[in-house]
Amino acid sequence: MSAEHASPSPCNASKAAIIAAAEKFACDAGLQPGEPLEPLVERLGGKVCYKPLDDADFDDGSIVVECQGRFTITLPAYTGAARDRFTIAHELGHYFLHFPRCCAPMAAKRYGSDRVEWEANWFAAGLLMPSAQFREAWQAWNGHAEKIAALFGVSTRAATIRAKGLGLV
Numbered sequence: 001m002s003a004e005h006a007s008p009s010p011c012n013a014s015k016a017a018i019i020a021a022a023e024k025f026a027c028d029a030g031l032q033p034g035e036p037l038e039p040l041v042e043r044l045g046g047k048v049c050y051k052p053l054d055d056a057d058f059d060d061g062s063i064v065v066e067c068q069g070r071f072t073i074t075l076p077a078y079t080g081a082a083r084d085r086f087t088i089a090h091e092l093g094h095y096f097l098h099f100p101r102c103c104a105p106m107a108a109k110r111y112g113s114d115r116v117e118w119e120a121n122w123f124a125a126g127l128l129m130p131s132a133q134f135r136e137a138w139q140a141w142n143g144h145a146e147k148i149a150a151l152f153g154v155s156t157r158a159a160t161i162r163a164k165g166l167g168l169v
């Protein structure tokens with residue numbers, strides 16, 4: 001991330017609108033629950049790489065967008081597959097929600113607190129756990145959060161938050 005890259009600013013759409021946009025994108029892209037995201041990133045013109053092991057800031061993911069169709073998502077070196085998936089989906093949220101508003105190359109780091117980060121998390125939830133499929137799985141597995149998390153390739157925590165958001169728990 002350099003000084004030449006702008007920081008994202010919030011799109012200020014509602015949580016429901018952002019989740020709906022992510023679900024529509026997942027549907028249009030033919031993304032199935034639990035399917036790896038890397039091929040999708042590649043189709044969009046992006047790449048995914050890992051932070052070097054000696055990077056002190058190892059807990060953060062980030063995205064640097066040079067222009068439409070050219071971006072790099074960097075993942076922390078020490079996290080698991082479910083966390084990496086959520087990070088990729090989160091960074092795609094910055095790409096779809098925030099880059100179009102930014103008339104310059106953009107860089108976003110993952111802090112997890114301000115509005116911009118919430119928006120990216122909502123996008124990630126919608127992309128990885130579309131509501132219709134999630135509800136169906138929740139019924140089928142009787143609310144077994146670990147099983148449902150494994151099916152969607154997310155952490156149990158992410159699945160539980162989604163279930164709460166959908167009024168299932």
Ligand SMILES: [Zn+2]
Binds near residue numbers: 090091108109117120
């Ligand atoms: Zn972020």
